[in-house]
Amino acid sequence: MFGVNGVLKLVLATCVVGFVGWRVIRALSGAVKMKQLRKLLGDEWIEQNVVCPDPQHPLGRWYQESPDSSVIRYAEELANFVLNGGAVICDVSRLASKLKGEFVDTLVELGYAVFLGRRGCAVTMEPTAPKSGPDLLAVKDESYYVEMRRVGLDEDHAAVDTATEDVF
Secondary structure (H helix, E strand, O other), X not given: OOOHHHHHHHHHHHHHHHHXXXXXXXXXXXXXXXXXXXXXXXXXXXXXXXXXXXXOOHHHHHHHHOOOXXXXXXXXXXXXXXXXXXXXXXXXXXXXXXXXXXXXXXXHHHHHHHHHHHOOOEEEEOOOOOOOOOOEEEEEOEEEEEOOOOOOXXXXXXXXXXXXXXXX
């Protein structure tokens, strides 16, 4: 009934229609979010590490818990401010790399940068990069260097933190 070419055309048409339908359904269902995070981290990375079936990255674990999670919304809001607000200057590729690797620590830095930027400071993330130095430079009448440090906790607190990370 169908020749080899006919079957190949049918398979190709089915694949194309399926792919287009999948994209339309995702777009209409609201499942595709994180517009600014996708800009910052890349669509491919988001698909492989966040919206995948078994995410290992903290952002993916929060997304798996709830796509509308407050952490996801917060990270999206920070990314939007940095990419579009104009008050925070940073090396976008370096920021993306840090978010992919040290998500929680970098999210804290990003949060402070946005906080200061919203209060009228001109903020530069990693102002001495590529050399080591402070995390932020905030300028408003005066220049202020800001360094974020993780507070050392005793063993009991560290055990609770480890258990919390394991849960998520």
